[in-house]
Amino acid sequence: MSARYSFGGDEQIFVEVDEAMSLDAFFKSLAITNAVRDADIDGVTEICPANASFQIGFNPDKIHPEALLEQLKSMESVADTAESRLTTRIIEVPVFYQDPWTHETLMRFRERHQDPSGSDIEYAARINGYASVEDFITAHSASPWFVSMVGFVSGLPFLYQMVERARQIEVPKYLRPRTDTPKQTVGYGGCFSCIYSVRGAGGYQMFGITPMPIFDPTQSAPYLRDFMVFFRPGDIVKFEPIDRPTYDHLLAEVEAERFIPKMAEVTFDLADFNKGIDAYNAKLLEALK
Amino acid sequence: MTVTVINPGLLTTIQDLGRPGYFHLGIPVGGAMDRRALIAANLLVGNDEGAAGLEAVFMGPELEFADDRIVAVCGADLPPKVDGTEMPTWTSFRVKGGQRLTFDYLKSGARAYIAISGGIDTPLALGSRSTYPIGALGGFKGRAIAAGDELPLGPSDLPKDGRYIPTELRRIPTGDVELRALPGLYIHRITAASQTAFFEDTWTVAPEADRMGYRFRGGRPMEFVEREQPFGAGSDPSNITDACYPYGSIQIPGGTEPIVLHRDAVSGGGYFMVGTVISADMDLIGQLQPNKTVRFVAVTMDEALAARHEQRAEFAKLRDSIA
Incomplete structure (x- = not known):
């Protein structure tokens, strides 16, 4: 290289x-x-x-x-x-998959999609060989992700799946980009997941939404007091599927400025990771318990 | 003291010289598209060169002043009027408390810079007052100005009016425009014939031209060098593994319509780029109207640096002309 x-x-x-x-x-x-x-x-x-x-x-x-x-x-x-060793943070990001807001948005832009008859997550599950959307959500949320880049727009993390290449999810971007994406949409394009930090244009497939703000110029969230951008390259993310009542509860916590994501300091070693990925990930995730 | 927005115009934002240092987090430098015009306007009204002013696109705002101020309008030829009386551009003039500043129709260029003595005194966001609407950052409440806004102004000791920028130091694109660019980045993704064609063809500014980027059309579509797409890059031949985008870089999604990224650029993405417009020509882009024709001219790094030094010399002349 x-x-x-x-x-x-x-x-x-x-x-x-x-x-x-x-x-x-x-x-x-x-x-x-x-x-x-x-x-x-x-x-x-x-x-x-x-x-x-x-x-x-x-x-x-x-x-x-x-x-x-x-x-x-x-x-x-x-x-x-x-040495490919990194002391970093692991952060649990709650995700309401198949939420009504990204669903409403994806229906509005259906003619720009590869499969106008279904939803983005149904399409992604099918082309990646998953029997059901539930299986796909499990695959998307079970293993951790590396923040491999922050950018595009303010504080948006690109997330790289920490599994063998054969198991990595891959989906094309929309045929033509949307002019709208809800804030905090969890998206996917190519081999990257992302979290849209602000509302706006976007071309990634939309799978769900997180109640957790990741960019806020007013810095009202307790974990954004130091800086308005949350993610840094090298952060490790674990998506945690949540249902509607949990989403509503966490959103209320965010609005009351009480929500703080679950996070812990971890050390990541690329060589050790490559020796046994699943076991290594399991150990990483222990830090969140 | 304040100035009240009666009518915001088409899209008027507070801009200074931007907030460098946060591109790695996706927060662009922002600031005036035509920095030279903002600097000129600030010098005329006795402000620091980097004071915040208004950037008005195609149409001027209507503003009511609460106290006496010295004002200058540089950049696009957008004639200012004080209570209906026309005032010259590139020249400082006085607006009295209670008077209204309006604008006539645009004659040439795209963006006018309105400097007010004392400067616009909105809160700093990451070291700058520049408006970045996508991130709701800077400016007046993170957005373009709107009717009813009361823009705070800094204190002003009212320098004398009637100062002007000599004609030879005013820069507005006329005739055919040439944008100098350093070839590189991912230009190897297109064939040698396409590389030549890109710099031979005449391109027209598309309606999609804003602070994030300027789109061009009318040239021949690109022919790509065949390859198996690398893992992570995406399936279209114009895709790359998502990477940083330099300011001024020229991406060509799908190989059809080049986009030059400007001050409010997205910081990265998955489209290949053929090169980068040199820093000395970025201001010029901000003054291009849709349908204007341009050619991209390939230059070397030495030529880019020479152009940069020339620009600095012109800035020095600007300062001397007012001192």
């Missing part, structure tokens, strides 16, 4: 770690961007890790683009030898 470098105009360097998504590519991207942050290079203005790539913003009046490029390249080998 050798990175590919390209200038994004005169103020950005774009680095593709790998064309394909994998946890190895994500960890390499995270390791290099961490090294760049630690190096505290004068003239670097933005450090943006992404799924299997990253981007560095810079001020060319302070550092010559070629000089920064050479410095970044020298950091690549450091990342190759870095």
Whole structure:
């Protein structure tokens, strides 16, 4: 896996770690961007890790683009030898699958979908070979997910499923993007799940909704007091299916500014994870109990 | 003191020079689409260059002033009027308490910048007053201004009026526009013939042109280099594994209509990009009306840096012309 470098105009360097998504590519991207942050290079203005790539913003009046490029390249080998170990958070995100609000939205945009006769989750369950929507929900919620990128719009996490590639859920995006998506919709496109942080346009399939705000400029939720964006790359997420009464209850808790997601500090080691994924995930999930 | 919005115009937002540093969380830099015009307007009214002003698209707002202020309108040729009397653009003028500032029809350009002495004094959000409506961040309550809003103004010692920017330092796109771009990113996804065609063809600004991005149409569709799509990229040949999008990057979803991402860009996504418009030409894009024709011109990094230095020299001339 050798990175590919390209200038994004005169103020950005774009680095593709790998064309394909994998946890190895994500960890390499995270390791290099961490090294760049630690190096505290004068003239670097933005450090943006992404799924299997990253981007560095810079001020060319302070550092010559070629000089920064050479410095970044020298950091690549450091990342190759870095241990793929991460101290991070595991967070339980309650999800009301097949909720009425995303259902109403998906019906409004049915002509933009691959299968106008069904719902997004029925389509996703079928093309991924699940016998029922219930089985699909189990698959989506049983194993944890890595936040491999935060972005698109404010604080939106891209989530990568922590299972063998053969078991990973894959769904295409809408044929044409919707102009509307409810806030806090749990979506899916390609191999990524996501949580829409704000209401707006979107092309991912819609499976459900969480009552948990993940971006709020007013910072009214207790867990958003430090910063208006909740997720960071490297966070681990566990989706917890909930029913309507639980959803309503949690929403009331959110409105009363009492809701705090269940979370714990964990250490993730990529090599150990690859040795036995299911057992490793089970151990990770223990932290939430 | 305040200024009251009688009529907001089409889409008028509070903007300054933006909030760098949060793109890794999906929060764009934002700020004036045409920074040079905002800076010019601020200099004319004695404000800091980065003070917050109003960015009005295609149509001006109607504003009522509570006290005397010096005002300047730069950028698009959108003639201001004070109680019905026309005032020049790129020139500072006085508006007295109780008077109304209105605008005539747009003559050229797309975005006018209205600077008011003292600046607009809404609360800072992540270090900036720029409005980012999608995130309900900054500006006036996180949204475009609306009728009835009372916009707070900072204190002003009323500098003298009648100051102006010399004609040769005013920049509005006329005739055919060339946007200089550094090829790269995922340009290898299209054939050599398509790479050539992209820079040969004339492109027309589509109606979908806003602060997030400018869409263009009219050029030949792209031909992709065949490949088996990498895992995670999605099935369309124009898809990539979701990645960061540089500001100014030119993506071509489906290989048909290029989109240049601008100040309120989404920070990433799954479409390939052929290159990036250089920083010196970003302001120009903000002044393009739909149906305007442009060509993309491939440049090297050295040329991009030279253009950047030229732009800085012009900014220095702007400052000197007013001092």
